[in-house]
Amino acid sequence: MxxxxxxxxxxxxxxxxxxxxxxxxxxxxxxxxxxxxxxxxxxxxxxxxxxxxxxxxxxxxxxxLLNDVSHPESPNYGMHWTPARVADHFAxxxxxxxxxxxxxxxxxxxxxxxxxxxxxxxxxxxxxxxxxxxxxxxxxxxxxxxxxxxxxxxxxxxxxxxxxxxxxxxxxPSIDFNAVVPKRSSPTSTHITLGQPGAGTVSPKLGAVVTNILDDLENCHNQTTPNCLRALYGLEYSPLAASRNSFGIVEYTPQAYLPSDLDLFATNFTSLFGQSLVGARPNIQSIDGGVVQTVSESFDFNGESNLDLQYAMNLVTGHQPVTLYQVGDLQMGASFNNLLDGLDASYCTFEGGDDATQDGIYPDRLPGGYLGNDCGIFKPAGVISTSYGYNEADLSPAYAARQCAEYAKLGLMGVTVLYSSGDNGVAGNGALCLTSNDKDSAQGQIFNPGFPSTCPFVTSVGATQVNPGASVTEPESACEQVIFSGGGFSNYFAMPSYQQGAVTEYLSANPPPYASTVYNSTGKSRAYPDVSANGANYVVAVNGQFGLVFGTSASAPVVGAILTMVNDARLAIGKRPIGFINPAIYSPAFKGAFHDITAGSNPGCGTKGFSTATGYDPVTGLGTLNFPVLVAEWLLLP
Known part of the structure; x- marks a missing residue:
């Protein structure tokens, strides 16, 4: 019935x-x-x-959600989520x-x-x-x-x-062409080539060969060494809670460090209080077949990884282990999404999974390829520094938004994610700018912002310099030697709440002299970078000799090392890691925690770019880090 x-x-x-x-x-x-x-x-x-x-x-x-655990005025500050809670919430x-x-x-x-x-x-x-x-x-x-x-x-x-x-x-399968074609395109292509020479928007630039190392503070305007950086940013700190702390450096195969170069650098530069790092190596986490290859050796293949690790390991001292996330096999390569897959199992299928036009697709069926599929099997470090980047316009808005959401999820778990802001000022990869149809071109005149720096859930790091003839006690300026600090305004992402006061003040006091057809002049988009560090004249050991290296590639691991030591200080007294730092560093409590940069600009696209100014600016962000003030402020938070 x-x-x-x-x-x-x-x-x-x-x-x-x-x-x-x-x-x-x-x-x-x-x-x-x-x-x-x-x-x-x-x-x-x-x-x-x-x-x-x-x-x-x-x-x-x-x-x-992120402000709830990251804003210093939130009652839940520091109450980071477990990976299980993140996975359940976003399922x-x-x-x-x-x-x-x-x-x-x-x-x-x-x-x-x-x-x-x-x-x-x-x-x-x-x-x-x-x-x-x-x-x-x-x-x-x-x-x-x-x-x-x-x-x-x-x-x-x-x-x-x-x-x-x-x-x-x-x-x-449906309409998408997610077939992987075993073919390398041009050096400026973003197709699964992050580690390839010339790929991405951020890659260090090599200057003169160094035959006479000048490791004294009077010569920091000529050669940047670990002692210069410690003096500039007040990083006189020896870890107390290293076993509970972690610092991760990300590299993409075929980029690889040379052990002999780590030792050459360590022979010439001891860590804090004369500690030798000869023989020290990073702890390697191989994601999707990542390998520290030794077949190709040159600055193009070894410069980035050598730079990142030599300075990261020295600045956190030999007491603090450094994790190397080596991503992608030699055949397929990898991108940021492959790294994120390895760190968070909930991301592997998030909003449809990876995109074969940009990411490595594993298992890799190419001859000799990695036949695994690493999904959520690696623990994220407390601070993760990446010196690679894309042009925002080279990626679809949906692709960028999907990845940006994952950085928010990592922030919820208490991870600080840092990215270099780029080395071409307001221009993009290869100093190219955008045309009216959003294409990269040498004839383009539209500013070309970088990604992931424009994601509001990462901390973007720009570059400064010790001015010629100046000392480390004098103010730095925006980097204008060899490279220009990447910065500007996103075309994809809205301005986050933590930036509204600082960026609105900048635009009001320093209105950029460009038409709305040149950059996103709405005043409502994400501005970058957030902070900066020195990016000029780094003395780096590469392929058995020293050279001067320039780039935000250098700035990011330095900021990462400083923030790792902040985490150590908090962990030592029983507090949680700092996690996503942007809501805190833009808050009034941290106003005096940065060295304000008020000289220089970031040219590109036939313009002078943006200008530095008192307070925030889209060239150097809030400025360079003042470690003693930063650690004091963060120790006051729950």
């Missing part, structure tokens, strides 16, 4: 099953180099994956899982064929092409890459029932 209630339930179920089909995704164009050659075989099997919508990832929501709802599985079962695929991933991010089923085409009201074709001959299966568009649309983020 049917009751009224059962009839209503049955009617509701039928209504959902037969809800109208609507377009969910359509490809606007076929990627260059690919041709459609034939309709796919009806009885071929597709490994269908439905990426479910994950809630609570809007930028405003993320900022609110798709049971409603999404139930709706998608019910629809697939009602469509004839059968519940026994369905699998749901452990983090509820994916519903998976093996279905024939015929079943899939009927399910999604589409057609699948075989495409061939003209140069490599690689085949790829995709559709032009697909549809979903209206009641399923709110629950599905992405379907694989």
């Amino acid at each position: 049917f009751t009224l209630f059962s009839l209503v339930l049955a009617a509701t179920a039928v209504a959902q099953t037969i809800s109208p089909s609507v377009l969910h995704a359509k490809r606007s164009h076929l990627p260059a180099g690919w041709s459609r050659v034939r309709r796919h075989t009806p009885d071929a099997v597709l490994p269908l994956r439905f990426g479910l919508v994950q809630p609570n990832v809007g930028m405003s929501t993320l900022e609110e 798709p709802s049971d409603e999404a899982v139930d709706a998608v599985t019910a629809w697939l079962a009602d469509s004839g695929l059968g519940k026994e064929r369905l699998r749901v991933s452990r983090n509820k991010g994916w519903v998976m089923v093996n279905a024939t092409v015929a079943e899939t085409e009927s399910l999604l009201h589409t057609e699948y074709h075989v495409y061939v890459h003209e140069l490599s001959g690689k085949e790829h299966i995709a559709s032009e568009a697909y549809n979903l029932p209206a009641h399923i649309v709110p629950h599905v983020e992405i379907i694989v």
Whole structure:
């Protein structure tokens, strides 16, 4: 017998099953180099994956959550989340899982064929092409890459029932071309080439060869050494809680340090109080087959890693171990998303997973490739410094937003994430600027901001210099030797609340003399960098000799070392790490904790760029770090 209630339930179920089909995704164009050659075989099997919508990832929501544990006036300051809490909070709802599985079962695929991933991010089923085409009201074709001959299966568009649309983020395979083509493009390409020479927006620049090391404070305007940095920023501190603390440096294969160069540097520069670091090595965490390769040796392959590790290890002293996150195998390479996958299991499938046009896709089926898929098996260090970057415009807004959300999740877990701001002022990679159609060009005249520095959930690090003939007791200026400090305003991300006072004050007192067609002049976008450190004339051992190195590549690990020592001081008295620092450093309590930089600019795109000013500026941020004041302020916080 049917009751009224059962009839209503049955009617509701039928209504959902037969809800109208609507377009969910359509490809606007076929990627260059690919041709459609034939309709796919009806009885071929597709490994269908439905990426479910994950809630609570809007930028405003993320900022609110992060401020709750990061703002010094919050009652929950320092109460960082566990990885399990992060994963649970950002997991798709049971409603999404139930709706998608019910629809697939009602469509004839059968519940026994369905699998749901452990983090509820994916519903998976093996279905024939015929079943899939009927399910999604589409057609699948075989495409061939003209140069490599690689085949790829995709559709032009697909549809979903209206009641399923709110629950599905992405379907694989469908319209996206996530086929990995084993081909390296130009040196300025961002396609899985972060570690390749010339890739990315940040790479150190080599100056003169050093034959006579001048390791005294009177010569810091000629040669920057660890003693110069300790004097500039007051870093006279020996770790007390090293076993509970951690500092991570990120490198992307084929970038690699040379052990002999670490020892050459350590022979000439002892750590604090004369401690020798000869024989000291970083603790290597190999992500997706990351390897410290020894096949290619030159400044292009060894300069970045040598620079980062020599100064990071020296400044935190031999008492504090340094972790090296070496990312990507030699065949595939890697990007920031591969690093993030390794640190947080909840990210591996987050909003559809990685993008093969930018990221390494593992297991790597190329000859000799890494056959694993490292997902959430590495513990994030308390401070993580990365001296690599992209142009914001080279990435889609969706790709950048997905990654930016992950930096917020790391901040919730108490991790401080640092990125170099770039070495070309207001220009991007290769000193290129944007044209009116958002393309990189030598003829471009539009400012070209860098990413991840424009993500509001990282701390972006610019570059300063000791002026020629000046001493370490005199104010630094923005770096204008060999490189210019990257800085400006995002075209993707809104201004976070922690910046509003400082950036609005800068724009009001120092209105940039450029039209709105030259940069994002709305006054409502994320400004960068946040802080700075010296980026000129670093004495670095590379391939058996010393040279002078320039770049925000040098600035980031120095800031990382200083913040690692702040963490040590807090841990030593039973307090938690500082985590995401931006809400704190922009707050009134930290106003005197930085050396204000008021000289210099960051030219590019045929302009003088932005100018430094009293207080915040989009050249050097809040200024350089004053360690004694910073550590005192952070020790006062809960």
